[in-house]
Amino acid sequence: MQKTKIILDENEIPKKWYNILPDMPTPLSPPLHPVTMEPIGPEDLSPLFPMELIKQELSQERFIPIPDEVRDIYVTWRPSPVYRAHHLEKMLKTPAKIYYKYEGVSPAGSHKPNTAIAQAYYNMKEGIERLTTETGAGQWGSALALATNYFGLKCTVYMVKISFQQKPYRRSLMHLWGADVIPSPSNKTDSGKKILSGDPNSPGSLGIAISEAIEDAAKHDNAHYSLGSVLNHVMLHQTVIGQEAKEQLAKVDDYPDIIIASVGGGSNFSGISFPFLMDKLAGKKEVDLIAVEPTACPSLTRGEFRYDFGDSVGLTPLLKMYTMGHEYVPAAIHAGGLRYHGDSPIVSQLYDDKVIDAVAYDQTEVFEAGITFARTEGIVPAPESSHAIKCTIDKALLCKRTGEKKTILFNLSGHGHFDMSAYDSYFSGTMKDII
Ligand SMILES: *Cc1c(COP(=O)(O)O)cnc(C)c1O
Numbered sequence: 001m002q003k004t005k006i007i008l009d010e011n012e013i014p015k016k017w018y019n020i021l022p023d024m025p026t027p028l029s030p031p032l033h034p035v036t037m038e039p040i041g042p043e044d045l046s047p048l049f050p051m052e053l054i055k056q057e058l059s060q061e062r063f064i065p066i067p068d069e070v071r072d073i074y075v076t077w078r079p080s081p082v083y084r085a086h087h088l089e090k091m092l093k094t095p096a097k098i099y100y101k102y103e104g105v106s107p108a109g110s111h112k113p114n115t116a117i118a119q120a121y122y123n124m125k126e127g128i129e130r131l132t133t134e135t136g137a138g139q140w141g142s143a144l145a146l147a148t149n150y151f152g153l154k155c156t157v158y159m160v161k162i163s164f165q166q167k168p169y170r171r172s173l174m175h176l177w178g179a180d181v182i183p184s185p186s187n188k189t190d191s192g193k194k195i196l197s198g199d200p201n202s203p204g205s206l207g208i209a210i211s212e213a214i215e216d217a218a219k220h221d222n223a224h225y226s227l228g229s230v231l232n233h234v235m236l237h238q239t240v241i242g243q244e245a246k247e248q249l250a251k252v253d254d255y256p257d258i259i260i261a262s263v264g265g266g267s268n269f270s271g272i273s274f275p276f277l278m279d280k281l282a283g284k285k286e287v288d289l290i291a292v293e294p295t296a297c298p299s300l301t302r303g304e305f306r307y308d309f310g311d312s313v314g315l316t317p318l319l320k321m322y323t324m325g326h327e328y329v330p331a332a333i334h335a336g337g338l339r340y341h342g343d344s345p346i347v348s349q350l351y352d353d354k355v356i357d358a359v360a361y362d363q364t365e366v367f368e369a370g371i372t373f374a375r376t377e378g379i380v381p382a383p384e385s386s387h388a389i390k391c392t393i394d395k396a397l398l399c400k401r402t403g404e405k406k407t408i409l410f411n412l413s414g415h416g417h418f419d420m421s422a423y424d425s426y427f428s429g430t431m432k433d434i435i
Contacts, residue, residue, distance in 0.1 A: 003084065004083060004086060006099075014243040016065050019236050020235070020270075020278070022062050023278060024350070029345070034314060034318060050126040057231060066240075073147075082409075088372070091376050099410075100412045102412045103412065104379065104413075104414045108173075110139050111238060114237050118237045119131075120153055131223065131224055132223055133158070134158045134212070134213045136159075136160050137337055139170070139414065140337075148177075156180045157180065166421070206339060207312025207329075208312045210310060214311065232344075232346060234265070234344075235346055241268070242272045242275035255285065259273045260408065261290075261410060262291075262292045264338040264340050266291070266348075277355070290395075294330075294366070296333045297324065300360075305320070305348060305352050311326065319342065321345045322342065322348045326341055333363050335382075336383075369390035369393050370390075373386070379415065381414075388411060389410065
């Protein structure tokens, strides 16, 4: 039998998160206050986030211990498996070795609970009773709904209205885990009312839902806000993925030449790649890192590197990032988790410094790759994850032409069991490429 799954023991769950900030070739530009345009301090963020997370956001410590209470929940699904994609390799007739880290084994079906659990924990420790957040397709909302249960917190999710109508099962999942789910724009907040007065039939957007969730948290002392990507502490929490993957590949005496992951706000890409990038930045290893985005929201490949708001209404601090502009509303592609106008400031700076690479693909070619994967490896990928699969297949076919035996590792960030209507649209021929 050929070795296929590389599994770690429960006690091999990482004990620390890796913080890339002290290793960045160019230090990050500070977030700016939206009104004064001065760099913000910890106190500016304290109405929204617990102090432990604010400290992590700015920390220059290379490793930050993972609290035992968080590891005790990670163990429900971590360490996640690494698979060798033998069937895909064989079908492609590539000399490349393809491995994937599978984050779809979490209860919510994606990598997002890795940070949701940590964020819920630190908020509980600070005595917070309720978390507010936004969600598009529902992956982040369901991850936070799951996480708040473990620590006795309430959860309010502002869900982009069009997704609220189109994705009833993600909504049900959030309800099942006890969250209050509100279609956004709503008339519960001034931000929502402002949008509705301009357009009563607004389908909503992630940027609008962020404005509503922030306003709700800022107006209630017992509530904080929680973000599922973009911020430094979220990149930090996701590094459990890459640390495990490094151990797993070491067990089969391998190390990747290429690492590939999809990019929405940048957290699953950071999670799998930063622990390897640490070796590269220290001059110990060579590895190519590729961030994959949709052509419908090409913030790295087509956006500008400048200060911009994180939300649509302009309530958040300004972040220096690759952005399409905060008022950009991406076309309604099925990979809802990649429809964010900006990108993580860390990922943006690394891209600007040419430490990492990026590529964009159209929706149809991404679904073709996802279906190829499902028909060879069996696992049905989330449309977001299929972006990484498309790039992996391209690289493996390039190896076939050049005869190179490269080792490719990609992050299968989630399963696609809640995305069957998207697959239906592909098979019925109604899916469009949106460029
Ligand atoms: C949210 C999501 C992504 C993209 O978000 P990042 O912040 O870039 O990680 C990718 N894949 C899945 C399955 C997701 O749910």
